[in-house]
Amino acid sequence: MRDTWTEILAESLRGAGQRLSAVAPRLLAMLTLILLGLAAAWLARRLTVRLLRLARFDQSSSRWGLTAGLARLGVRQTPAVLAGEAVFWMVFLVGLLLGIEALEVPTATGLVTMALWFLPNVLVATVVMVAGWLLANFLSQAALIGAVNAQVAGAPLIAFAVRWLVLIFAGGAALTQLGIAREMVLLAFGIAFGGTVLALAVAFGLGAKELAREILESRLRKRDEDQDPVSHV
Amino acid sequence: MQGIPFVSFVDFVVNNPDQGRRGVEGRVAERVALEGQAVARASGSVDVLVGIPALNQARSVGHVVERVAAGLAKQRDRGRAAIVVVDAGSRDRTPEAVPQTAEGGLRPQVVRLSQASRGRALLATLAGARQASVRACAIVDAGLESVSPEGLERLLTPVLAGEADYVSPTYSHPASEGTLTTNLLAPMARALFGKRLRQVVGHCLALSPAMAARAFSSMDGETEVAERAVEVWLPLEAMASGSRVVEADQGRKVMDPGLTPPDLATTLVQVLGPFFGLLGRYRGVWMEGAGHSLPLPHRGAAPALLPPAAGVQVERMIKAFRLGLKDLAPLWEEILPEETLQQLYPLGLLAADEFRFPPDTWAEAVYAFAGAYHERRLPRDHLIRSLTPLYLGRTAAFLLEARETTPERLGELLEQVSCAFEAAAEHLRARWR
Numbered sequence: 084m085r086d087t088w089t090e091i092l093a094e095s096l097r098g099a100g101q102r103l104s105a106v107a108p109r110l111l112a113m114l115t116l117i118l119l120g121l122a123a124a125w126l127a128r129r130l131t132v133r134l135l136r137l138a139r140f141d142q143s144s145s146r147w148g149l150t151a152g153l154a155r156l157g158v159r160q161t162p163a164v165l166a167g168e169a170v171f172w173m174v175f176l177v178g179l180l181l182g183i184e185a186l187e188v189p190t191a192t193g194l195v196t197m198a199l200w201f202l203p204n205v206l207v208a209t210v211v212m213v214a215g216w217l218l219a220n221f222l223s224q225a226a227l228i229g230a231v232n233a234q235v236a237g238a239p240l241i242a243f244a245v246r247w248l249v250l251i252f253a254g255g256a257a258l259t260q261l262g263i264a265r266e267m268v269l270l271a272f273g274i275a276f277g278g279t280v281l282a283l284a285v286a287f288g289l290g291a292k293e294l295a296r297e298i299l300e301s302r303l304r305k306r307d308e309d310q311d312p313v314s315h316v
Numbered sequence: 317m318q319g320i321p322f323v324s325f326v327d328f329v330v331n332n333p334d335q336g337r338r339g340v341e342g343r344v345a346e347r348v349a350l351e352g353q354a355v356a357r358a359s360g361s362v363d364v365l366v367g368i369p370a371l372n373q374a375r376s377v378g379h380v381v382e383r384v385a386a387g388l389a390k391q392r393d394r395g396r397a398a399i400v401v402v403d404a405g406s407r408d409r410t411p412e413a414v415p416q417t418a419e420g421g422l423r424p425q426v427v428r429l430s431q432a433s434r435g436r437a438l439l440a441t442l443a444g445a446r447q448a449s450v451r452a453c454a455i456v457d458a459g460l461e462s463v464s465p466e467g468l469e470r471l472l473t474p475v476l477a478g479e480a481d482y483v484s485p486t487y488s489h490p491a492s493e494g495t496l497t498t499n500l501l502a503p504m505a506r507a508l509f510g511k512r513l514r515q516v517v518g519h520c521l522a523l524s525p526a527m528a529a530r531a532f533s534s535m536d537g538e539t540e541v542a543e544r545a546v547e548v549w550l551p552l553e554a555m556a557s558g559s560r561v562v563e564a565d566q567g568r569k570v571m572d573p574g575l576t577p578p579d580l581a582t583t584l585v586q587v588l589g590p591f592f593g594l595l596g597r598y599r600g601v602w603m604e605g606a607g608h609s610l611p612l613p614h615r616g617a618a619p620a621l622l623p624p625a626a627g628v629q630v631e632r633m634i635k636a637f638r639l640g641l642k643d644l645a646p647l648w649e650e651i652l653p654e655e656t657l658q659q660l661y662p663l664g665l666l667a668a669d670e671f672r673f674p675p676d677t678w679a680e681a682v683y684a685f686a687g688a689y690h691e692r693r694l695p696r697d698h699l700i701r702s703l704t705p706l707y708l709g710r711t712a713a714f715l716l717e718a719r720e721t722t723p724e725r726l727g728e729l730l731e732q733v734s735c736a737f738e739a740a741a742e743h744l745r746a747r748w749r
Contacts, residue, residue, distance in 0.1 A: 142692075145691075145692050146692050146695070147695075148694065148695060151650065151693065151694065221695065224647070224694070224695070224698050225698060227643065227644070227647070228581075228644065228647070228698055228701045228702050228704075229581075229701075230643075231636075231639055231640055231643045231644055231702075231704075231705060232579075232580070232581045232636075232701060232704045232705070234632075234635065234636050234639055236639070238639075238643045239643055313492045313493070313495060313625075313628055313711065313715075314492075314493045314494060314495075314571075315494070315495055315496040315497075315580060315583055315584075316494060316496050316497060316517050316583065316587055
């Protein structure tokens with residue numbers, strides 16, 4: 084009885100040892116790849132931040148309104164550091180996927196190829212979204228100030244509409260770039276964008292008669308102002 | 317008016333073979349130098365050059381040239397003089413409206429620039445004055461219909477007599493005219509540079525060749541910026557460099573605005589943008605503290621501030637201020653300090669006839685905007701445009717006070733504004749540090 088038990092135990096341990104010896108090199112390779120990915124990511128982050136600072140990216144971002152926009156969202160890091168973080172996680176993700184693939188698990192095969200194929204699209208989509216967000220902020224701010232200076236009531240509503248039209252447009256472009264349900268996105272975008280424009284036009288013409296009148300009046304007032312005896316300079 | 321001897325730049329500037337190899341700044345500086353050469357060539361060898369920068373001012377340029385010629389004819393004993401109209405690409409046939417001969421047998425010359433910019437015309441005139449080796453140069457805007465022979469004489473005399481490097485005009489005007497100058501530009505310049513210059517943007521001036529050369533060397537490498545800012549740059553350079561600045565009475569100012577006068581927000585961008593921008597360049601001067609400001613030597617009768625003109629719609633200005641306070645508050649929160657905002661909010665609740673905007677709150681707000689401009693808190697164009705409702709609020713309060721004040725005490729109102737700017741100047745210095 085005891086001999087049988089000992090044999091079974093030894094057999095199990097031998098089996099485990101054999102399996103472990105078969106997997107160990109792969110595990111080691113995975114760990115090495117992940118560590119290398121981590122080191123490369125760290126280096127890439129430092130390099131990115133340094134290059135962006137040399138190119139005065141933070142100052143430019145401040146000028147474009149990116150820093151103020153981030154501050155409004157509660158993000159305290161500078162845009163250069165944020166870009167560095169993005170590069171870090173991208174490189175680390177590649178290292179991680181390479182490591183997982185090194186395990187030669189059937190379900191993980193081809194992960195890296197897929198990720199590397201998808202990565203440029205993600206990058207382009209991110210750039211489109213950031214640019215769209217900046218443009219939305221800029222244009223909505225310009226619309227707000229312009230409407231207030233023209234003494235149009237409801238200026239924040241106009242600014243809100245401008246911001247979301249640009250954001251919807253940028254979102255649609257980013258999703259198309261990612262290839263996510265392209266036809267559906269195009270259709271949804273067309274309906275949403277066209278619908279919004281139509282809704283705004285109808286709302287402006289029917290629901291916001293007062294606002295329309297205000298705008299027209301302020302236009303006419305502008306002509307009167309030319310006769311105003313106040314000169315500024 | 318056909319057959320005027322135009323000196324065209326389009327031909328010999330456009331095909332410059334070196335353009336491709338130089339930066340934008342190099343190209344602009346080079347073109348301005350060439351344009352200056354054309355102005356100098358058009359004027360010939362003279363003692364006094366009067367440059368008349370023009371842009372779409374066909375209605376007034378002929379009249380201005382005649383008045384300038386009459387002024388120069390009166391001063392014939394001071395040497396030879398020339399009038400050069402520098403047209404910055406007008407679309408209303410301004411060059412054709414220049415008379416071929418004027419009083420005293422003077423033959424005004426026209427130099428046409430390819431660039432449609434009033435600043436560029438002024439810069440070219442300045443470059444011409446430097447290259448023509450004149451004893452004095454006056455620059456008179458082609459829209460300044462009120463220019464008089466006596467006024468021109470008062471502008472030129474201090475320079476010709478070697479008593480001034482820069483002569484700035486002063487005007488008698490109702491309180492409702494020049495409110496940006498009286499409530500912002502002049503008090504802020506006085507607080508920061510310690511000189512009580514009454515007209516920062518004056519539409520006419522005179523300067524010595526030394527001053528023209530100094531202005532150009534200070535613009536070195538920034539000609540493109542100078543093109544947009546030259547009208548503000550010249551007086552600030554004169555004050556900051558310690559040049560001898562004199563003021564000269566020009567009577568009442570009457571301006572022809574040209575084809576399309578800009579709206580108020582654009583006017584603020586055109587004037588305040590360069591003004592705030594140049595503060596960075598001259599920070600070495602004003603950061604030290606100007607001390608007690610001093611009046612400048614003045615030629616002619618002291619300018620009078622008259623009661624506001626009838627028909628000023630103050631209520632509309634107050635409405636614009638209230639709307640700004642309601643809708644632009646999120647933007648102003650990024651620009652103005654909390655204490656200033658707390659002082660502004662109650663002003664929105666005041667009835668129109670009781671409306672007030674204290675000068676100290678106004679001065680603090682303007683300095684905060686200047687600081688935010690320097691720090692680029694918002695896109696600069698947006699930042700200055702968002703000042704419009706605040707400026708209208710302050711103008712409304714100033715005009716209401718001016719209506720209630722006797723004509724003899726109107727000057728005190730301006731003095732209060734200037735004192736408020738002097739008292740609050742430390743805020744800007746602290747913020748800049």
